[in-house]
Amino acid sequence: MQINFVDLNKQYNHIKSEVDGAIQRVIKNSSFIGGEEVCSFEEEFARYCDARYCVAVNSGTDALKFICLALGIKEGDEVILPVNTFIATALGVSSIGAIPVFVDCENDTYNIDTEKIEEKITSRTKAIIAVHLYGQPAEMDSVLSIAQRHRLYVIEDACQAHGAFYKTRRVGTFGIASAFSFYPGKNLGAYGDGGGVITNNAGIDEKIKKLREYGQEEKYVHTEMGTNSRLDGLQAAILRIKLKYLDEWNDKRKKVAAFYYESLNGLQINLPETRPERDHVYHLFVIETDKRNELLQYLKQKNIFCGIHYPIPLHYQGVYRGLAYKSGDFPVSELSASRILSLPIYPELEKEEIIYIKNAIDEFALTSVSPLVSIN
The missing domain is CATH 3.90.1150.10 (Aspartate Aminotransferase, domain 1)
Incomplete structure (x- = not known):
């Protein structure tokens, strides 16, 4: 017997006809960048998370980076996050020149130890990233309470926790914005890299839509220092199939x-x-x-x-x-x-x-x- 760590072939065999049909639909329509599939996935995933907006991007790392940029976090600002997490959590902060400030984890859930957050807060602290590690939500009541006392943003890194609940709400809607990864091995995974931002804030939604596409306000009109970070139509079509399951x-x-x-x-x-x-x-x-x-x-x-x-x-x-x-x-x-x-x-x-x-x-x-x- 051989048991792989992850077996995506088994999953594909279960939904093969639907996935193959979705891929053929994208090819037939030539909707490879943006288009109906991406828009529909954004609407469907936002609705699934019980959020107003979803912006699809090319990775969870960019999702975190764009959230920080949309919040006005800049070089020299500090963002608190757990030391026990995938490096992308920190890279999303340091890639814009901000400083990740690490906090130890709980010894039983491995999530951020909320009792150790306040000692790391300084005059330069702008946000706390709560990582829902391994698929289990962080202690959001405590994180939100600390953030409120110190007037800090809360960002959720939900890249490993698609569909998880904290009490009666799905993760992704507790903070000002939340990052998701759709890397193939995730609970909701594409067949390539992919990511998304969930938010109820219209300004963040609008800002990240510009950032992911060269800072465009409209075609050939660039008002932000953006980049190319779009989820492609094939991945969106596949994610739409998988979201149903x-x-x-x-x-x-x-x-x-x-x-x-x-x-x-x-x-x-x-x-x-x-x-x-x-x-x-x-x-x-x-x-x-x-x-x-x-x-x-x-x-x-x-x-x-x-x-x-x-x-x-x-x-x-x-x-x-x-x-x-x-x-x-x-x-x-x-x-x-x-x-x-x-x-x-x-x-x-x-x-x-x-x-x-x-x-x-x-x-x-x-x-x-x-x-x-x-x-x-």
Whole structure:
């Protein structure tokens, strides 16, 4: 048996006729850049998120960058964000000359530790980015309360949390604007790069529409220092098909996660914690063990392919050495980075495949020179 970390072929086979038909429609209409497919996807995704506007762009990274630009964040301004996240969260800030200010994560959900945010706020702080990491929403009530007290913008990085709820609302509508990625492996993924901004603010919507297309106000009239960052028609058509299945696929991810919890409970590994007010859509299923590297190699030998999200906290990345953080500044993230392992999870993962993964982990625990160790 071989179990890939992600298996997009299985998903494609399920919706093949619809996707193939949508691609042929775009080719027939020659609507490759912009056009009806992009406009329709923007309307449909905004409605799905219960937001007024969606602006489709070419990546989640650009979505974050454009949000910062639309808010007037500039060189030298500071934006607070978690140190435990994909580097795109920080690059969206630093690409415009602003300074990412890192905060450690919670030791059970891996999301930003809201109790450590206020100590990082200075006179130069303009915004807080709440990342809904691995598919579980951040603690938005606390983030919003802190932001209100200090008159800061809240930006949501929902690139891993399509369709997740915080309490009774979908993520993406709590902050002034939210960034989504439609990278192929995401819960809602295109067949290439893609991203989008969700907002209820008409000014942000208008500004980002200009920024994504050379700063155009109308054809050949450029009023902003924009760029080329458009979602193409083929990707929009594919995303429109997939959006219809997103809730169903998220429910299947939750069932896979539930079976993981049931199967792996009792083994000496840490399973992901889920807070009751946070609806986890399990973009990733992340476990922890002191024997992470050995387990990773053992599973690979069994043809079970896993991932690590993320092995290097942002303050250790070479690009951010100039921020002068040091070892020990973010102890929770530093420890988890050496212990976390992402198991395969996708809607099409079969029960017998999960059992195979469970048995392989069990075998490793029995044959290992030292047992799997839990920090709890």
